[in-house]
Amino acid sequence: MFTLYGDKVSGNCLKVKFVADHLGLAYRWIDVDVVKGEAKSPEFLAKFPMGQVPALELADGHRLAQSNAMMLFLARGSSLIPADELEQAEMLQWLFWEQYSHEPAIAVRRFQKFYLGKPDSEIDPALMRKGRAALDVMAGHLAGRDWFVGKGFSCADIGLVAYTRVAHEGGFDLAEWPVVRAWVQRVERALGLAA
Numbered sequence: 001m002f003t004l005y006g007d008k009v010s011g012n013c014l015k016v017k018f019v020a021d022h023l024g025l026a027y028r029w030i031d032v033d034v035v036k037g038e039a040k041s042p043e044f045l046a047k048f049p050m051g052q053v054p055a056l057e058l059a060d061g062h063r064l065a066q067s068n069a070m071m072l073f074l075a076r077g078s079s080l081i082p083a084d085e086l087e088q089a090e091m092l093q094w095l096f097w098e099q100y101s102h103e104p105a106i107a108v109r110r111f112q113k114f115y116l117g118k119p120d121s122e123i124d125p126a127l128m129r130k131g132r133a134a135l136d137v138m139a140g141h142l143a144g145r146d147w148f149v150g151k152g153f154s155c156a157d158i159g160l161v162a163y164t165r166v167a168h169e170g171g172f173d174l175a176e177w178p179v180v181r182a183w184v185q186r187v188e189r190a191l192g193l194a195a
Helices: 011-022 042-047 067-075 085-115 125-142 155-164 178-191
Strands: 002-006 027-031 055-057 063-065
Touching: 002 011, 011 067, 011 085, 011 155, 011 178, 042 055, 063 067, 067 085, 067 155, 085 125, 085 155, 125 155, 125 178, 155 178
Parallel strands: 002 027
Antiparallel strands: 002 055, 055 063
């Protein structure tokens, strides 16, 4: 059994939880409130110097940071990682893109608008432009396909759905991207989440 430290409002934390739950892995969840700064406490930093959640601690004491690294570690040997090497690389491509081009816009705008309660006038307008551009890329890729990589559900889908499914909390209406909205619903069904 491992321990997963996280904040359930964080898509980065939830995507690791989604993988563990989907695969039926036994773990203990410890809530860490990011808004209250609990990930920056001396006790947390002593274990996880990056000061971020999610954070994973194995039974033998080894620790991992960074959500996509944790997802891939937990999913090793499962159908969530494609068997085909090119499809594995494509999965990684989407996970890197998610952290570089998707999450910094959609998740950040959601946090500022929904959790900090900032009015749109106080939120960097570039976040909306970048988030919309990310959703456009997703819609273009998903046209005519069910999943992000190959013909199967993978870590790429889980990594991308975590913040996309709550994009409306940041002011992004997925009705504008029906193919993305339909994909979110497929992923939620695959994960057993309430739509």
